[in-house]
Amino acid sequence: MRPSKTLLILPLLLATFFVQAQMPVLKVQQAETSEQKDAVKLKKLNIDVQITGNVATTVMTMTFHNSSNRILEGELTFPMPEGVSISRYALDINGKMREAVPVEKAKATEVFESIERRRVDPGLLEKVEGNNFRTRIYPLPANGSRTIIVGYEEELGFNSNNVLKYHLPLDYNQAIESFTLKTTVFESIIKPELGEQPDGSFDLKANGNTYVGEINKTNYQPKNGLTINLPKRNDLTEVQMQKASTGYYFLVNVFPKTESRRKQWSNQIGLIWDVSLSGLQRNTEKEIELLDLIIKQKQNLTIQLGLVNNGFKNAGTFVISNGNWTQLKDKLKNLVYDGGTNFSAINTRSLQADEYILFTDGLSTFGKNTVSLNKPVHCINTALKADYSTLKFISMKTGGQFVNLNSTSVTEAFKQLNQQNLQFLGIKNGADVRQTYPSMKVNVNGHFSLAGIMNEFNTEFTLQFGFGNTVVSEQVVRLNATEHALSSIDVSRVWAQKKIAEMDIQYEDNKDDISVLSKQFGIVTRNTSLIVLENLDDYLRYDIVPPVELQQAYNTVLKQRRAAILERKQDLINAAVTMTKELKTWWNTDFYYKESEKKKERYPDPGQRDVHGDPSANIVMAEPARESRRREVAADQARARNRAESASQVRMPAPVAKQALTNNEDKALNEVVVVGYSAQRKSAVTGSVTTIRGTASSGFLEGKVAGVQVAKTTPAPQQLAIIIPEFKSDKDYMKNLVGKPDSAYQIYLKMRSTYISTPMFYFDVANWFYQQKDSVRALTILSNIADLDLENADLYKTLAYKLKQTGNYKDEIFITQKILQWRPMDAQSYRDYALALADNGQYQAALDNLYKVLTQSYNAQIADRDQGIEEIVISEINNLIAKQGNNVSAKGIDKRLIQSLPVDVRVVLNWNKNDTDIDLWLTDPTGEKGFYGNSRTKIGGRISNDFTSGYGPEQFMIKKAIKGKYKIEVNYYGDRQINISGPTTVTAEIYTRYATGKQQRKVIVLPMAAGRSGGNLVGEFNF
Known part of the structure; x- marks a missing residue:
């Protein structure tokens, strides 16, 4: 059986919640003891770097050893520089490295999880929010090792002195048993210079125009990273070419004469500062240093300060004279970083200015990543985990500039912002070249790189540079396949990466083209991952073309028995039609019950x-x-x-x-x-x-949620009202929250560093503030959950439940929409999004998405896992149709599913984690308990299908409820995954008079604790 998991970040690779350097970080899951926590180490590291022209290819081969006697699982995260995407991934299968192949991201996740449940060895590398990549490694065998290979191409940038810079961070905090680093610089006319090196033994030695440096160490801990500076002649055009099926791919580097015009800063500047929780990752010292240069150059100006996290507010007006901005600087240095990030909250009503400077990482975790500003916005980033595409799009759309302070100095960034830079404007006489990128205007700081496809054997074209739409200089480029030797680098992949980077700026418009391109060239993008499967049957079953070494066998089997192997997919329509008939029969059945029977003694x-x-x-x-x-x-x-x-x-x-x-x-x-x-x-x-x-009072039937105190309330008899208990966490940190909200908030901030990556800390503290009627602070604290991990659906589901309960329906829509984007293979994703739309009054969209639950195609495993969900969805579809009438059109719904099903009582239970077994119990006024083993009660109660894995939901309905008290409980058997998302969280929606004009609803959200069986009281009500 797969062991339970505990999250551990491998100490040798920056064991901090927020990554402080651009290095891979390994999270080890399933470690339960201190010995297991120290068991996984990076045993071997082999790094090969090859630089040709302005393109560097880096390949890292990493072997991780698990010295414990327990199988563990790892998750390796790579924050990548701007414009860089991982293009190679391989995993050892049966002692041999197997290369990954590109697959649509959602399908790759679905396949990986399906195979992982069979305890096979899949490998998956995917891109998550921003320019961050992660791979899951399972299993890390007991007393064994696993090896992975990760490779990427990086287009190097130039500084003002026409010097290319390559940097590789190596700040590991533990010695590596076997360490190898080899660097090769091809065809460099000028000798490269070492700006930083791991130790004194590393040097670049010449072999003609090629320079090679290599070190091999045992039990070695690098002291420094590797930085190589490559000077370039500005009078020499560099050309790289690669033969294609038709024509040639090419990459051209030119060095136009630097020209600039001084920028005139506005007198009214809006300064937007991201104060969300992720702001703790930024280098605010560099940001303040850049702001200081801008203010001292302008001297006299007015700055309006706006603070963005889950909301947006004006933090004051600062009139600056003679460059003195002490008051503003002090305020920036003492800001509190708290909450998720919602760019869509930024607006001109709260902050009016002639131009704006936005300091952020570009990750809008709690709202859409668009800003409604119609003046130039200059976006500045210092975080290593950043969404470069969003920052570039905001700058481009508004006429501002984007500055990445990770790849340039503060002085260079100031020069870029303080002047109107020379720009590439386009190509003249380029009939024989096509698909050239960049295809839009970009700044030129002494260097410009263009990639494209040449149709003929040789040609020439003209690059145009200037300001605005005015051309001030031109440069002729000649391409000849006989004069230029074919490059050793994969020029086509560099071209594809440039094209994808440009299309990604407007991702929604280009996502289909990005998917096609990334699969063809094996580049990981937002919607394409790299996957490794163990055997040929898996590639056949999931309709994935395997790597080269398996393709011959794949093609042979394809002709013979692919149809028998190919995984079948199905929708739920037929099952839904059958279920509708069953529900109609149940609803039309009279359940005879005499009131006097309730008073009879039960033995x-x-x-x-x-x-x-x-x-x-x-x-x-x-x-x-x-x-x-x-x-x-x-x-x-x-x-x-x-x-x-x-x-x-x-x-x-x-x-x-x-x-x-x-x-x-x-x-x-x-x-x-x-x-x-x-x-x-x-x-x-x-x-x-x-x-x-x-007995009725035993812990088995009336248990407590672990870590939660239950304050029971007794409603007035026979009152049609839903009464739920008030739940209070008894965690140690909650004992410190005392006094009024103002003082309690300061206490929370002091405690936060200890629990910064613990979701339930924010959940519990936010709940306390909600109980104090401080909903503004409560929502800010709750929204931190969105900033804790990238693309974590479990966390976002917990967040969505609490947003529903507290009436934050617009935020609920955004959160559930993100979950649907990440997990479109789950029926629950469509259902949760649909119900959020309904909460917000978007009834037609809600109905359409509910129907999608039944019309999507699911693989056999998921269809079996979610068997019975159609019963819940049918009730919700008919509820919308009955309640909204003319507000919705049901013409797209299969008429066989439309059946009026009003009921007196309906309770629905959902939970946030896959592979989880939770039961809904409901005890009626007669004392009879409805549950999976007693799914039809004597008074007509009906429990839906029992979900032993997956996300649920489970439902109780009764058409004609008898008078008396109804008690709702949850029985939690446990789950097989405890990670950064914390304990399993359940939400119960309790309805009376469902699908009638008198419908009432209450929502309650509870964290569960493993090992606590029996009934956990959710709520009770009198009917």
């Missing part, structure tokens, strides 16, 4: 003897079983239960055995069936049955 069921004949025994542990067998049993039981329910639509099925999730293979696989106030525990392996005794 406990007699306990069943265990297999040893001892009636006093409480639990008989099942024999150990493998995780795979547990899954098979659960799937078989689900199918059997569904067949039984279909055969007799309103007849209560026999209790179905359910497996409780366990944390390791040595624990028993048992399942619980509750009958009245006792519970039967049935072995999934032996079939033996024993009884757990309990």
Whole structure:
């Protein structure tokens, strides 16, 4: 069985939450003891750097060794420089390196997770928010090693002295057993210079015009990084060419004479400062230094300060005379960084100016990444995790400039901002060249690089440079395939990377073209990943063309038996039609109940003897079983239960055995069936049955959520109102939150560094502020969850639940839309987004997205996992149609699904993690409990299909509710993933008079704790 996980960031690779250098960071999951936490080390590191012209290719081969006796899992993150994308990834499979192949990102994630559940060895490298890349490594075998290869091409930049600069960070804080670094500079007329080197033994030695440096070390910890400066002659055009199927790819470097015109800064400047939590990653000292140069040059001006996090506010007007800006500088140095980031909150109403300077990383985690400003916006970045495309787009759209202070000095950045730079304007006489990039105006600071495709054997064209639309200089470029030797670098990939970088500025308009291009050239983008599969059958099953070494066998099998292997996909329409008929039959059934029956005494069921004949025994542990067998049993039981329910639509099925999730293979696989106030525990392996005794007040039936105090309330009898208890976390940090919100907020800020990467810290503290009626601070604190990790759907689901509960529906739409973007393979993604749209009054869009749940194609594993979700979606589709009437059009909905189904009571349970088993329990006024084993109650209650994995949801409905108290509980068996997203979080939506004009709703969000079985009280209400 796969062990439970605990997040650990490998200490040898910058063990901090916020990355401080551009280096790979390994997060080790599943480590439970201190020995396991120290078990994984980078054993071997081989780095090969090749520089040709202004293009550097870096290939890193890393071997990680796990010295523990437990299988672990790793996640390696690479923050990449501006304009750089990873183009090579390989993983060792059965002792041999296997190259990855490009696949659509969503499909790659779906395939990876499907194969990972089979305990096979897939590898996945994907691009996440900003220019950050991550790969998941599983398994890291006990007392064994795994090797990965990551490679990327980087177009080097020039400084004002026409010097190329290559930099490789090497600040590892542990010695590496075997360390190799080789650097080759090809065809350099001028000898390269070392600006920084790992130690004194590294040097570049000449071999003609090629320079080579190499070191091989054992148990070595580099003291410095590697920086190579390559001077270039500005009178020499550099050309790289590569033969293509038709024509040639080319890359041209020219060095136009630097010209500039001084910029006149406006008297009214808007300074927008990103104060979100991720702002702690920025180098604010460099930012203030740049701002100081701008102010001292201008001397007299007025600056309006705007602060952006999850919201936006004007922080004051500062009139600066004679360059004295002490007051503003002091304010900037003492800002508090808190909350997510929402660029769409920035507006001219709050901050009016003639031009703006925006200091941010470009990652808008809590709102759309667009700003509604119609004056020039200059975007400045100092963070290593940044969204360069967003920053470039904002600058380009508004007529401002983008400055990356990671790749240039403050002085150079000031020169760039303080002058109108010479720009590349276009090509003249370029009939024989096509697809040249850049294709738009770009600044030229002494160097310009152009890539394209040449149709003929040789040609020439003219590059034009100038200001605005005025050409002030031209340069002729001649391309001849016989004069220019074919390059050793992959020029086509450099060209593709340039084209993708330009298209990515307007990603939504170009995403389809980006996908085609990235798959052809093997470049990782927002919508394309690199994947490695273990065997030929997996490539065939998932319709993925394998790497070269498997293609011959792939093509052979393709002709013979691909149809038999190819994974089938299906939608849910047929199942939904069948379910609609079943729901109609259930709804039309009269459940006779006499009020007097409720008062009759209920007798406990007699306990069943265990297999040893001892009636006093409480639990008989099942024999150990493998995780795979547990899954098979659960799937078989689900199918059997569904067949039984279909055969007799309103007849209560026999209790179905359910497996409780366990944390390791040595624990028993048992399942619980509750009958009245006792519970039967049935072995999934032996079939033996024993009884757990309990009462209504026992922990088994009325447990608490671990770490949560429950304050019960008693509603007035027979009042149609939903009363939910107030939940308060009992975590240690909550004991410090005392006093009024102002003082409590300062306490929170002091505690935050200890819990900075703990989602539940922000959840609990935000909940406290909501209870104090300080919803503004509460939302800011809650929105920090969005800044904790890149593209983490589990975190965003937790956030969406709380936003729904607190009525922040516009924010809920953004969060659920991001989840849908990341996980379109899950039915729940469409449903969550649809319900957020409905919350915000966008009923037609909500209806359309609900219907998509039923019309999407799902692979067999996901379809089996989510069997029964159609019952919940049918209810929600018909609720929208019934409530909104003329506000929605149902003409696109299959008419067989439209059926009015109003009910007195409806409860829906959702949770945020995959591979999770959670049950909904509802006890009616007669004392009868509806749950997976008693899915049809005597008074007409109906529990939907039991989800033993996946995200749920589960639903309880009753058409005609009897008077009295209803109690809602959650039984949490556990999950198989505890990582940065924290514990599993559930949300319950409680409705009375559902799908009628008198509908009421309450939402409650609760964190669960593993190992706590039994009923966790969610809420209760009187009907």
